[in-house]
Amino acid sequence: MASLGWKVTRALFAVGERVAPSVAGRAAFELFSRTPSPRAQTEGERKAVSRAADFMRTARHHTLTVGADCVAVHEFRPDAGSGEAGRVLVVHGWRSRTEYMKTIIEGLRVAGFRVFAVDLPGHGQSTGRRLTIMKAVDTLASAGQWFGPFDLLLGHSFGGAAAVDAVSAAQKSATPLAARLALIAAPNSMSDILHGFSEEIGIGRRSRDNMVARIERLAGRSLEDFTGSRQLPRLRTPVLVVHAHDDREVPAGDARALAEAGSHVDLHWAPGLGHRRILSDAGVVSRVVSFAKAAMPLAKAG
Numbered sequence: 001m002a003s004l005g006w007k008v009t010r011a012l013f014a015v016g017e018r019v020a021p022s023v024a025g026r027a028a029f030e031l032f033s034r035t036p037s038p039r040a041q042t043e044g045e046r047k048a049v050s051r052a053a054d055f056m057r058t059a060r061h062h063t064l065t066v067g068a069d070c071v072a073v074h075e076f077r078p079d080a081g082s083g084e085a086g087r088v089l090v091v092h093g094w095r096s097r098t099e100y101m102k103t104i105i106e107g108l109r110v111a112g113f114r115v116f117a118v119d120l121p122g123h124g125q126s127t128g129r130r131l132t133i134m135k136a137v138d139t140l141a142s143a144g145q146w147f148g149p150f151d152l153l154l155g156h157s158f159g160g161a162a163a164v165d166a167v168s169a170a171q172k173s174a175t176p177l178a179a180r181l182a183l184i185a186a187p188n189s190m191s192d193i194l195h196g197f198s199e200e201i202g203i204g205r206r207s208r209d210n211m212v213a214r215i216e217r218l219a220g221r222s223l224e225d226f227t228g229s230r231q232l233p234r235l236r237t238p239v240l241v242v243h244a245h246d247d248r249e250v251p252a253g254d255a256r257a258l259a260e261a262g263s264h265v266d267l268h269w270a271p272g273l274g275h276r277r278i279l280s281d282a283g284v285v286s287r288v289v290s291f292a293k294a295a296m297p298l299a300k301a302g
Contacts, residue, residue, distance in 0.1 A: 229257040
């Protein structure tokens with residue numbers, strides 16, 4: 001059942017559609033890009049962060065400036081004397097943070113990889129209260145400039161969408177961002193996400209058109225360009241897509257669409273693991289580690 005707050009929001013957007021769709025579109029964009037309040041953690045989220053406290057203390061912590069935000073980057077090095085298999089960049093999803101990627105990071109570190117994990121703006125230890133796909137891409141590009149190139153870029157959920165766009169953008173430059181790309185429970189189309197959000201808050205067609213126009217002005221390109229199944233065919237990068245059929249946040253059809261992008265995309269199903277449990281499954285971690293090990297080393301140890 002919808003909360004009173006959402007009912008009021010829907011009523012206001014219904015009025016906005018009739019009398020001021022441009023204002024309603026701008027307000028919808030602000031709501032769409034607003035990150036969750038750090039004080040509004042659920043009990044489960046607080047416990048997850050607490051359980052990962054010792055794990056986070058093993059990292060070296062860096063700070064990058066991305067626009068007006070200070071972005072936290074956590075570096076997890078392999079055990080001393082074990083050598084370095086390569087470098088991996090890990091990025092979480094919406095309403096998430098590095099702590100939730102703990103199992104995968106540990107699996108990669110034990111396998112000899114140096115892992116860099118970013119907290120996107122407005123999440124974890126990073127500052128800010130606004131996040132867009134464009135800002136997420138800028139964050140990954142900045143991490144690449146300081147710590148890359150990477151043998152693998154791994155993104156979960158929203159982070160997967162950002163990873164696709166970041167690798168696509170880097171392919172046009174002289175310096176690659178990552179040799180391989182792993183997408184876990186990642187959405188295929190930002191347009192579909194925006195459509196779902198629009199239905200949830202009850203904005204009309206004119207208001208939505210204004211919101212999309214605002215996003216496209218900021219991005220400098222069409223919203224449809226942020227579609228993985230259109231971007232991946234242009235990549236020379238091997239891609240691993242991991243998804244669960246019972247994912248309630250990102251439909252399994254998104255994984256199928258990504259997998260149809262070409263023979264360089266490998267689809268791995270993880271039955272029964274939903275949207276978040278998939279991150280802590282031993283089988284998924286093993287598959288990701290094997291995929292990472294197949295990369296030709298891009299990064300230099302140091």
